[in-house]
Amino acid sequence: MRYDVIIIGAGPAGSTVSTLLARAGLRALLLEKSRFPREKLCGEFITPECLNVFDRLDVSQRMFDAGAEIINQWTLFAPDGRGVRVPMEWIADGHNHAIGISRAQMDLILLDGARQTGVDVREGFRVSPRFHRENGMSFIEGKTNGKTVERFSAPVVVDASGRNGVFSNRTAQRTSFIGGSRLFGCKIHLRAVEGMSGIGELFFFRDGYGGMSGVENGRANLCFITTEATLREAKGDREKLLDLTMRSNPAARRRLRGVVIDGEWLGSGPITYGRQRSMPGVISIGDAGAFIDPFTGSGILLALSSGELAAEVISQSFAEGVSDVDVIAKSYDQLYRARFGWRFKACALLRAVAFKPAMRNALVTALCRYQSLAKLMALSTRQKIIPCSSFPPQRR
Ligand SMILES: Cc1cc2nc3c(=O)[nH]c(=O)nc-3n(C[C@H](O)[C@H](O)[C@H](O)COP(=O)(O)OP(=O)(O)OC[C@H]3O[C@@H](n4cnc5c(N)ncnc54)[C@H](O)[C@@H]3O)c2cc1C
Numbered sequence: 080m081r082y083d084v085i086i087i088g089a090g091p092a093g094s095t096v097s098t099l100l101a102r103a104g105l106r107a108l109l110l111e112k113s114r115f116p117r118e119k120l121c122g123e124f125i126t127p128e129c130l131n132v133f134d135r136l137d138v139s140q141r142m143f144d145a146g147a148e149i150i151n152q153w154t155l156f157a158p159d160g161r162g163v164r165v166p167m168e169w170i171a172d173g174h175n176h177a178i179g180i181s182r183a184q185m186d187l188i189l190l191d192g193a194r195q196t197g198v199d200v201r202e203g204f205r206v207s208p209r210f211h212r213e214n215g216m217s218f219i220e221g222k223t224n225g226k227t228v229e230r231f232s233a234p235v236v237v238d239a240s241g242r243n244g245v246f247s248n249r250t251a252q253r254t255s256f257i258g259g260s261r262l263f264g265c266k267i268h269l270r271a272v273e274g275m276s277g278i279g280e281l282f283f284f285r286d287g288y289g290g291m292s293g294v295e296n297g298r299a300n301l302c303f304i305t306t307e308a309t310l311r312e313a314k315g316d317r318e319k320l321l322d323l324t325m326r327s328n329p330a331a332r333r334r335l336r337g338v339v340i341d342g343e344w345l346g347s348g349p350i351t352y353g354r355q356r357s358m359p360g361v362i363s364i365g366d367a368g369a370f371i372d373p374f375t376g377s378g379i380l381l382a383l384s385s386g387e388l389a390a391e392v393i394s395q396s397f398a399e400g401v402s403d404v405d406v407i408a409k410s411y412d413q414l415y416r417a418r419f420g421w422r423f424k425a426c427a428l429l430r431a432v433a434f435k436p437a438m439r440n441a442l443v444t445a446l447c448r449y450q451s452l453a454k455l456m457a458l459s460t461r462q463k464i465i466p467c468s469s470f471p472p473q474r475r
Contacts, residue, residue, distance in 0.1 A: 084106075084233055084236070086107060086236075088240035089109055090186060091186065092239040093386070096386040098192050099394070100390050100394060101197040103390065105394060108199045108201070108231060112204065113203070115202060118182065119182035120345040122292070123185075123302070124292050125179070125379055126379070127173070127177050128170070131172060138189060142188060145180065145188060146180070146294075147180040148294060148295065149176045151166065156283065156331065170457055177279070203224050204229075208246065237361070237363075237389060238364070239363075246363065254351050255350045257287065258308070260306035264346065265302070265346050267300075272293075272299040283328065283433065285327060286305055287305035287309070288433070305324045307348075354369040360408075362389055362411055364382070365385055374429075374433065375422075375426050392411045
């Protein structure tokens with residue numbers, strides 16, 4: 080079978096771009112190394128803007144049928160337990176609430192949506208980094224269940240294979256550190272968390288932060304980031320790890336009293352951030368294109384939005400008779416920078432403040448006092464709040 084586009088990775092970015100390409104009448108092949116449903120390390124906090132994309136993909140109702148929890152408000156807690164509330168309507172864009180749903184369910188629903196739209200989906204197929212181009216075609220290969228080697232070709236290849244993108248060059252990325260130690264993420268589902276209905280919480284502690292919010296089936300997801308040094312100190316003892324991290328924040332300690340662990344611990348790292356350089360001949364989207372700080376809760380939004388943008392650019396180019404991937408990649412890159420470049424700058428600024436205790440304390444004090452500043456900060460991670468045309472301000 081001849082394909083127009085091959086997409087690698089069926090996370091939110093890959094399933095979105097595949098669905099929209101198939102809707103535009105293009106022959107799309109989606110290759111995914113895992114078999115769904117599969118758990119994934121993530122805060123599982125889906126911001127209100129994502130629901131607009133789910134509406135356009137016709138999957139919103141399925142998310143609620145699967146038990147997605149509505150989240151109306153987030154509270155950010157400083158290490159001393161002081162909290163700043165962020166109502167979801169501040170970042171609302173049509174929908175004025177966020178949702179909590181496990182990545183096992185959310186990614187499965189998005190992948191099923193792609194399949195139903197006509198995308199050819201191959202699960203259990205790991206793409207190898209070997210890549211070859213000839214006469215306007217790209218050739219990729221991989222193995223199903225680690226066995227038979229198969230090759231596929233198409234004029235356009237989209238890399239949506241996540242943070243460790245199979246075709247991305249990570250030299251442009253930077254590793255996150257706190258106190259000189261690299262950062263790693265951990266996630267676990269919990270039961271019997273009191274008082275979590277309709278809310279999400281983000282707790283900062285000495286060397287990291289962690290978020291907690293409801294997901295389907297009455298569970299809560301706990302996801303935190305901490306340093307390699309702390310992981311070493313815990314020596315594999317998870318209770319000790321929680322004492323050193325989450326439970327060192329008084330507000331989180333209260334919340335975690337009496338909870339029951341439900342499922343497997345997941346871990347990942349070291350965490351890097353920033354844009355990745357795509358290989359020539361490949362369009363990189365979602366985390367494979369750029370990774371944004373998890374505490375902004377906007378990684379999935381960027382994955383979905385970059386999937387929509389890539390589908391728009393690719394289908395428009397094919398409609399105009401252009402299938403040269405280098406031309407398409409250039410247009411995509413320009414539009415990506417214009418639409419999303421600002422978020423990375425805002426997040427870099429917040430990161431610089433969030434992990435320096437003196438600056439963070441001053442910021443929390445200011446945020447507790449001035450709600451409008453908290454709103455401005457929440458908005459800055461998602462959209463350009465100062466339009467170019469009005470900055471610098473005009474003299475009268
Ligand atoms: C600790 C942490 C917490 C986070 N919390 C949140 C949050 O609460 N809200 C939020 O919006 N974002 C959060 N994020 C970010 C979010 O998880 C990512 O931005 C999002 O998953 C990116 O989606 P994606 O489709 O680009 O990549 P992914 O979701 O990573 O999907 C990539 C897919 O590619 C597949 N793949 C990889 N290699 C191959 C290969 N060689 N062959 C075939 N398939 C392959 C993988 O199996 C995977 O299914 C968090 C991130 C971290 C690290």
